[in-house]
Each structure stands twice: as structure tokens, then as C-alpha cells.
Amino acid sequence: MKKVIYLDNNATTMTAPEVVAEMLPYFSEKYGNPSSMHAFGGENKHAVEAARKKVANLIGAQYADEIIFTGSGSEADNTAIMSAVNSFPNKKHIITSAVEHPAVLEVFKNLQSKGWRVDYIGVDKFGVFDMETFRSVITKNTALVSVMWANSETGTIFPVKEIADIAKQNNALFHTDAVQAVGKIPVSAEDSGIDMMSFSAHKIHGSKGIGGLYVKRGTRFLPLILGGHQEKGKRAGTENVPSIVGFGKAAEMAAARVKDISKIEALRDKLERALVEKIPDAKVNGDQRNRLPNTSNISFGYVEGESILLHLDEYGICASSGSACTSGSLEPSHVLRAMCVDFSFAHGSVRFSLSDKTTEAEIDFVIEKLPGIIEKLRKISPFGRNHAK
Amino acid sequence: MWDYTDKVKEYFKNPKNVGEIENADGTGQVGSLVCGDALRLTIKVDRKTEKISDAKFQTFGCASAIASSSILTEMIKGKTLAEASKITNADIASELGSLPEEKMHCSVMGMEALEAAVKSYRAGGKPIVFEEDESAKIVCKCFNVSEETIVKAIRANNLKTVDDVTHFTKAGGACGRCKPDIQKIIDKVYSCETPAAQTGKIPFGQMTVVGKIKAVEAVLEEYVRPKLNMDGGSVELVDIEGGTVKVRLLGACRGCASSGGTIKMLVERALKEKVSNDIKVEQVI
Structure with missing residues (x-):
């Protein structure tokens, strides 16, 4: 396999070797079921609970039992939203933002089709949450407000504490999809007044197939998956012990790492500055004053994202794009459209998402290769002449 | 990641006939920046034989759009206008080995640009943008696709489902509101029904x-x-x-x-x- 320069860490991350090492014994040695009465299985319960403590520590939960392990971040989102609307069946109004992950947005659309009144709060051209509209639409009849902590595409951070406060004043539950924020910036569920919060292991060097939902003690809760007493009856299904143990290790490492985000931020800024400087008609998408330190979303005018990605792939550089063609849908990213990014730029957006494993040499390599790729594609583009003017 | 054939990859990486012919005899354009893909095709035509002596393209779009455009220029060179006009999107796709289903509209774009370029030649060379007729009944408002275009794609490619139609024409690919209409068109094509009379509206x-x-x-x-x-x-x-x-x-x-x-x-x-x-x-x- 050729050398890979992996700048797609908002999609998924490498499972850290330290994490894999902790997971391995739980496959063929300690494979017992934590619910079993024999010690062979029952002891694994301690491993699960130790991991729960580490995860609770990372996300700033006051009690470990506020953490429910799920099969993914998406499952956590689905669980939180359905629990909220089913717990308050008389309140038929729910609020989210226009730039959420599909795991939230599609659930809201589904509820809308079933009769719930939904407000999708928009963002400005920098991706900043429209607090004024949010204040004006929330009422005592609002069951749930679900707004992400940080945007996966642009990295823009939302003021979740402020939103949670307003939700609380209106007796609405507040859920936040913190899948992209956890492990990248310091977060505290407890201090932010959050009722429910989703997160995922594979974004912080844990394994795929394991996520979690924080449910603050005292919050009304109804499980999505029925059929077992596991997770205190909040999520049925035999615990994914190896992945949970790995999640604990990943959380422990992330908690140490997140204290210093300056190195990753410096590399991101170097990449961004150089690309915008070297390539004409390149624009940074997102709120540059308030962003995840690892994320850079740049639009290159008059070229199409998939073409850029495939050329980058030739050099082993992995990134992603908000262009229509990459997703199989025919419209560009809903996030960029909500920000009113011009179509000539929305189709040519590329997201680089770094990790603590990213090196300066890798960043320099991208800076060296990308300008030539954009130039080549602009030569092919019929809109290249507009560009030359 | 799309499963592209080696030929698609090759024509994407090293496209042939990139550019614009100066004083072209025909110029056809299709698509726009908004749509996410666009193609400008210029051709040189021998007036006596009506043979296409040269063809060049410029494309804004994904790998399959660039590859489809490039291979189209290869396919039409040396052909008469009449021969070239017979090329369908399926021909373009099969020349490339194949295209992913979701990308078939890229080959349709090639066919439409060619149609516009031939029209442009007949009209004295002024560039022509492929578009749906003013009178055409637009089914997909997001991508401006007419019933006629959809019917043509269904017949030419033997499309059976709404997803098929979306892959080939983009119709229904954005808001999705026209999907029931597309289903009706599919039903109509296969049942050979006559169109139902339009309900009268008050001006x-x-x-x-x-x-x-x-x-x-x-x-x-x-x-x-x-x-x-x-x-x-x-x-x-x-x-x-x-x-x-x-x-x-x-x-x-x-x-x-x-x-x-x-x-x-x-x-x-x-x-x-x-x-x-x-x-x-x-x-x-």
C-alpha cells in the first residue's frame, strides 16, 4: 500500500495501537458475557464500568451512570430525540438547526411528517447559529431542542451553554450531538446544562461500532432498543465489551490530549494560510474565530470537489468534500447551502481534518501538491475564463 | 468511493482534447455552476462532407463528467454529423467500460452537448446552450428536467424505477417532490397510456x-x-x-x-x- 496522508479525521480516525492492545484480550480470552452469573463473564462487568468512568471523565459528566453505551453516534442521536418526544407526548414542537448531521436531521424530518411542528434554525454566512430566531420560536410547548456542539464539515462551534439555558427557561429538553467536539476541544456536559449528549469512539481513535449517550440524572428517558436489562435497561443488547474497553482507553488518551490543542491548530492554520495564499479564488468556510482546531473547510471556485479529491488520492492524500458528486446525492452539502455559500464555491469545497498524528511534513506535502491540481482542473473547466479575468 | 473503470480513471487523469477550438463551426453547452456539472463542446466541421474534423471540450464536474466529455470528443472525430448524432448516452458509457449507476447523467450531459453543438453548426456556428423547450413540461424543477427528456431516457436505457431515472437525468435528485410524477411517467411509458386531460384552471x-x-x-x-x-x-x-x-x-x-x-x-x-x-x-x- 502506498503512503497515506490521512486528513479525514472527522470521518473516522485510526484506532490507536494502545486502544487495540487493551481490546484484544476481550475477544478470545475474556469473552464472557458481563450479565452472566459465573465469574468468568461477570468480571467483564468491571471492565465495562471502568471504561464508563473514563468516558464520563472525558465528557464532563458528574456520574458514570449518566453514560449509556450505544452502537454508534447515530444511534445515540436517534435514541435521544425519540426519548424526548415520547417522554413529552403533549408537546408537539421540536427545534434543531439546519446544519445538523443527518442522524439528527432525518429523525426530525420523519417526526415532521408524522405531525410534529419543526423549526430548523438557520446560520449566517460564517455558519454562526441564529440565536435571535431561536429565541423567537421556542415556546413552553417545545419538547426538545437538539443542536450540535460543533459542525462536522466546517468545525464551527455552537454556543451550546447559551442554547441549553434558553431551552431550560422554556422547560424544553436540550440534546447536543457532540460527536465532533468530544476529544477535539474541552467539553463539559455538566457545566453546560445539557440534558443529553451524543458522542462516538471512532472519532477519537477508538474503534468503530461503539458510541455513547449522556443522559443527565433525573432526565425522563425511554429506551429506543428494547429487550434486555443491559445499561440499566436503557439500551438492550449484550455489551460490546472489547469496543467499550477500547472506548475507555481512547477517552483516557483524549482527555490528556485535549488539554493542549495548540500544535494541531498551528498545523491547520499553516495549511489554510498557505493554500489561500497560493491558490486564487480559495475561501475558508466556517467561523474562523470559533472553530474546532483540527478542521479546515476550503472552497476552490470553479472546480468540482470530487475531481480534486481523486487527484489528491493519487498522492495518497485523504480528504473529503461537500460537493454533490461525492455523496451520491445531486446537491452540494446542506451545511454550505445553509450558509449561502455560492454554488460556484459550494461544489468545490474540500474538508481537511487533522489529528494529533498529523505531521508538519504531511501538511507541507499537501501545500506543495494542491495548487497544481486546482490549476489543472481550472484549465479543463469552462468557467476557467471567468477566473482568468 | 466510486467504482470507476480503469478507462474512466485514465480519461479523467489524462483527458484528451481539452480546450476550445478557435472559430469553431459549432459550440454546444449544457449544465451550469449551480447544477454542479457543465460541459462546453466545440467542433470543427468540413462543410462538404459534414465530417467532424476536430472536437474539444471543457468540463466542470466530477471524474466521470470529465471522462465522458473527453471520450465523446474521441468518438465523434471523423464521423459525419449524421453518424455522430446517433451516439446515445449508453454508447458513451459503454465506450468507458461502464459508469456507476449514479453517474449515468454524466453521459447524458455529453449527448446533450453534442446535440446542441450540431444545432449550433446548423444555425451558423453561434453557441447554443442545451435547454428544455419553452413549451416543455418541466417535471423536476430543481434540475429543470422535462417530461420529454425523462421519456427519452426511459426508452433509450430501458429504465424501470424512479431511482434509475434520477441516475440518468438527475430528475428527482434534489428535493424529491417530483418522484411521484416520475413514477407516473414510467408507468405511462410502459402502459402506452394517453396523457390524461389537463384539469382546467381559472386564469x-x-x-x-x-x-x-x-x-x-x-x-x-x-x-x-x-x-x-x-x-x-x-x-x-x-x-x-x-x-x-x-x-x-x-x-x-x-x-x-x-x-x-x-x-x-x-x-x-x-x-x-x-x-x-x-x-x-x-x-x-
Whole structure:
């Protein structure tokens, strides 16, 4: 396999070797079921609970039992939203933002089709949450407000504490999809007044197939998956012990790492500055004053994202794009459209998402290769002449 | 990741015949920056034999759009206009080995650009943009695809499902509201039914003021606002003067660069189709 320069860490991350090492014994040695009465299985319960403590520590939960392990971040989102609307069946109004992950947005659309009144709060051209509209639409009849902590595409951070406060004043539950924020910036569920919060292991060097939902003690809760007493009856299904143990290790490492985000931020800024400087008609998408330190979303005018990605792939550089063609849908990213990014730029957006494993040499390599790729594609583009003017 | 054939990859990485022929005998264009892909095809034609002696392309789009465009120029060189006009999108796709289903519209774009370029040659060489006829019944409003185009794609490629039609023509690929209409078209093509008679509508000018407001408000509520809401915006009815409906865009739509397009493509289209053809929509800031 050729050398890979992996700048797609908002999609998924490498499972850290330290994490894999902790997971391995739980496959063929300690494979017992934590619910079993024999010690062979029952002891694994301690491993699960130790991991729960580490995860609770990372996300700033006051009690470990506020953490429910799920099969993914998406499952956590689905669980939180359905629990909220089913717990308050008389309140038929729910609020989210226009730039959420599909795991939230599609659930809201589904509820809308079933009769719930939904407000999708928009963002400005920098991706900043429209607090004024949010204040004006929330009422005592609002069951749930679900707004992400940080945007996966642009990295823009939302003021979740402020939103949670307003939700609380209106007796609405507040859920936040913190899948992209956890492990990248310091977060505290407890201090932010959050009722429910989703997160995922594979974004912080844990394994795929394991996520979690924080449910603050005292919050009304109804499980999505029925059929077992596991997770205190909040999520049925035999615990994914190896992945949970790995999640604990990943959380422990992330908690140490997140204290210093300056190195990753410096590399991101170097990449961004150089690309915008070297390539004409390149624009940074997102709120540059308030962003995840690892994320850079740049639009290159008059070229199409998939073409850029495939050329980058030739050099082993992995990134992603908000262009229509990459997703199989025919419209560009809903996030960029909500920000009113011009179509000539929305189709040519590329997201680089770094990790603590990213090196300066890798960043320099991208800076060296990308300008030539954009130039080549602009030569092919019929809109290249507009560009030359 | 798309499963592209080696030939698609090769024509994407090293496309042949990139550029624009100076003093071209025919220039065909299709697509736009908004749509996400666009192709400009220029051809040189021998007047006596009507053979295409040279062809060049410029494409804005993904790998399969670039590869389809490039291989099309290879395919038409040396052919007469009559021969070239017989090339279908399926020919373009099979020349490339194959294209992923979701990318078939890239080959359709090639066919349409060629059609426009031939038309341009016949019209004396002035560039022609491929577009749906004024009179055509537009089914997919997001991507401006007519019933005629859809029927053609269904017949040429033996398409059976709505997803097939979306992959080949893009119709139904954005908001998805026209999917039931596409299903009806598919049913019609395979059952050879005659089109149902259009239901009569009262001309807008003959409606009462209250009737106008009710009709317009109903369409805004049912067809327009749900779509704008998804992008964090909305629209309000401000006034109706004669046949002109005045609206104001709200929320994220306000001041959006594509607000003019929203008014024309979404609000006016919906009102024309659902209420009356003679409605004009104006934006009030």
C-alpha cells in the first residue's frame, strides 16, 4: 500500500495501537458475557464500568451512570430525540438547526411528517447559529431542542451553554450531538446544562461500532432498543465489551490530549494560510474565530470537489468534500447551502481534518501538491475564463 | 468511493482534447455552476462532407463528467454529423467500460452537448446552450428536467424505477417532490397510456382578490415553505397587484446570493403550475 496522508479525521480516525492492545484480550480470552452469573463473564462487568468512568471523565459528566453505551453516534442521536418526544407526548414542537448531521436531521424530518411542528434554525454566512430566531420560536410547548456542539464539515462551534439555558427557561429538553467536539476541544456536559449528549469512539481513535449517550440524572428517558436489562435497561443488547474497553482507553488518551490543542491548530492554520495564499479564488468556510482546531473547510471556485479529491488520492492524500458528486446525492452539502455559500464555491469545497498524528511534513506535502491540481482542473473547466479575468 | 473503470480513471487523469477550438463551426453547452456539472463542446466541421474534423471540450464536474466529455470528443472525430448524432448516452458509457449507476447523467450531459453543438453548426456556428423547450413540461424543477427528456431516457436505457431515472437525468435528485410524477411517467411509458386531460384552471386575472390570496397562500404553504424551511428560510406574501405576486424572503433566504433564483425557480414555478400560468412574482426587499 502506498503512503497515506490521512486528513479525514472527522470521518473516522485510526484506532490507536494502545486502544487495540487493551481490546484484544476481550475477544478470545475474556469473552464472557458481563450479565452472566459465573465469574468468568461477570468480571467483564468491571471492565465495562471502568471504561464508563473514563468516558464520563472525558465528557464532563458528574456520574458514570449518566453514560449509556450505544452502537454508534447515530444511534445515540436517534435514541435521544425519540426519548424526548415520547417522554413529552403533549408537546408537539421540536427545534434543531439546519446544519445538523443527518442522524439528527432525518429523525426530525420523519417526526415532521408524522405531525410534529419543526423549526430548523438557520446560520449566517460564517455558519454562526441564529440565536435571535431561536429565541423567537421556542415556546413552553417545545419538547426538545437538539443542536450540535460543533459542525462536522466546517468545525464551527455552537454556543451550546447559551442554547441549553434558553431551552431550560422554556422547560424544553436540550440534546447536543457532540460527536465532533468530544476529544477535539474541552467539553463539559455538566457545566453546560445539557440534558443529553451524543458522542462516538471512532472519532477519537477508538474503534468503530461503539458510541455513547449522556443522559443527565433525573432526565425522563425511554429506551429506543428494547429487550434486555443491559445499561440499566436503557439500551438492550449484550455489551460490546472489547469496543467499550477500547472506548475507555481512547477517552483516557483524549482527555490528556485535549488539554493542549495548540500544535494541531498551528498545523491547520499553516495549511489554510498557505493554500489561500497560493491558490486564487480559495475561501475558508466556517467561523474562523470559533472553530474546532483540527478542521479546515476550503472552497476552490470553479472546480468540482470530487475531481480534486481523486487527484489528491493519487498522492495518497485523504480528504473529503461537500460537493454533490461525492455523496451520491445531486446537491452540494446542506451545511454550505445553509450558509449561502455560492454554488460556484459550494461544489468545490474540500474538508481537511487533522489529528494529533498529523505531521508538519504531511501538511507541507499537501501545500506543495494542491495548487497544481486546482490549476489543472481550472484549465479543463469552462468557467476557467471567468477566473482568468 | 466510486467504482470507476480503469478507462474512466485514465480519461479523467489524462483527458484528451481539452480546450476550445478557435472559430469553431459549432459550440454546444449544457449544465451550469449551480447544477454542479457543465460541459462546453466545440467542433470543427468540413462543410462538404459534414465530417467532424476536430472536437474539444471543457468540463466542470466530477471524474466521470470529465471522462465522458473527453471520450465523446474521441468518438465523434471523423464521423459525419449524421453518424455522430446517433451516439446515445449508453454508447458513451459503454465506450468507458461502464459508469456507476449514479453517474449515468454524466453521459447524458455529453449527448446533450453534442446535440446542441450540431444545432449550433446548423444555425451558423453561434453557441447554443442545451435547454428544455419553452413549451416543455418541466417535471423536476430543481434540475429543470422535462417530461420529454425523462421519456427519452426511459426508452433509450430501458429504465424501470424512479431511482434509475434520477441516475440518468438527475430528475428527482434534489428535493424529491417530483418522484411521484416520475413514477407516473414510467408507468405511462410502459402502459402506452394517453396523457390524461389537463384539469382546467381559472386564469388568475379572473379570480377575486380573496380567491387570489387564498390560492397563492395555499401553494406557498404546501409547496414552497417546506423547502425553504429546510435551508433555514421562509417566504411571506406581501401584496398582489393584478397578475403580480409580491413576496418577501425571510430567514436564511434573505440576502442569499441565490435569492433571485429562489424566486424564479421555486416560487414562480410553483404558482404558475399550481395556480395560473400568467402569474409573475416579484421580490420585495
